[in-house]
Amino acid sequence: MLTVDSLTVDYSGIIALDGVSLRAQEGAITSLIGANGAGKSTVLKSISGLLSPRIGQIGFNGETISGLAPDEIVRRGICHVPEGRGLFPYMSVLDNLLVGAHLRRDPAGIRDDLDKVFHYFPMLKDHRYRIARNFSGGQQQMIAIGRGIMARPRFYLFDEPSIGLAPLIVRDVLNTIARMARDEKCGVLLVEQNANLALDISSDAYVMELGHIIMAGDAKDLKSNEDVKKAYLGI
Numbered sequence: 001m002l003t004v005d006s007l008t009v010d011y012s013g014i015i016a017l018d019g020v021s022l023r024a025q026e027g028a029i030t031s032l033i034g035a036n037g038a039g040k041s042t043v044l045k046s047i048s049g050l051l052s053p054r055i056g057q058i059g060f061n062g063e064t065i066s067g068l069a070p071d072e073i074v075r076r077g078i079c080h081v082p083e084g085r086g087l088f089p090y091m092s093v094l095d096n097l098l099v100g101a102h103l104r105r106d107p108a109g110i111r112d113d114l115d116k117v118f119h120y121f122p123m124l125k126d127h128r129y130r131i132a133r134n135f136s137g138g139q140q141q142m143i144a145i146g147r148g149i150m151a152r153p154r155f156y157l158f159d160e161p162s163i164g165l166a167p168l169i170v171r172d173v174l175n176t177i178a179r180m181a182r183d184e185k186c187g188v189l190l191v192e193q194n195a196n197l198a199l200d201i202s203s204d205a206y207v208m209e210l211g212h213i214i215m216a217g218d219a220k221d222l223k224s225n226e227d228v229k230k231a232y233l234g235i
């Protein structure tokens with residue numbers, strides 16, 4: 001289980017998170033929804049060690065991980081698939097995928113996981129020697145998710161996986177994340193602008209506003225909550 005307790009983070013004195021606490025189980029998808037600037041990405045960056053919390057604690061499977069370097073957090077089994085994908089545009093699909101495995105020393109396992117990526121995204125296999133910049137936004141998102149799989153994590157942090165994608169592709173990408181979580185029994189903390197779809201594939205969710213968690217609970221219950229509907233679901 002991933003635990004975040006009383007997390008407070010500031011950017012040069014400006015408070016971005018103020019006492020955020022949440023729980024996310026392995027084998028389940030937990031969504032974090034909220035308006036732009038609410039602090040969702042800051043939560044993910046704090047968990048993956050890209051930002052240091054001023055106050056608070058982050059734990060994974062009973063061990064404290066706050067304060068550890070990002071590579072050590074990857075070694076503990078947490079993988080951050082960032083907003084904007086962060087691919088190397090002039091490297092091939094295959095090399096971008098292998099970047100995800102750079103901390104591993106098990107060639108056979110790496111080969112198995114490459115097969116797994118090609119199972120979820122067959123088109124990446126067909127075009128694995130093409131450079132990443134020549135792919136569409138949706139295809140680049142597949143590469144970014146595939147790179148995450150190559151780290152063989154126990155827990156994924158997805159930041160806006162659907163950003164910039166056509167509506168049909170958005171559903172595809174989120175369904176693949178759901179299928180992966182189910183097949184691999186890994187955990188997912190999902191930040192997603194499309195709150196409707198995010199809640200559909202999640203078991204639990206948290207709603208953030210201005211650096212605070214303002215609501216939490218079963219994703220289905222939140223989806224039918226009138227305040228959530230009005231503020232975040234456009235219903």
Ligand code: ATP
Pocket residue numbers: 011014015016034035036037038039040041042043
């Ligand atoms: P979005 O949905 O727009 O990505 P978010 O909920 O992920 O928003 P964050 O990116 O976590 O929000 O930002 C939380 C707050 O911290 C915002 O007020 C933002 O302006 C501020 N912030 C984020 N990154 C920085 C930074 N590098 N320097 C200063 N302030 C920042």
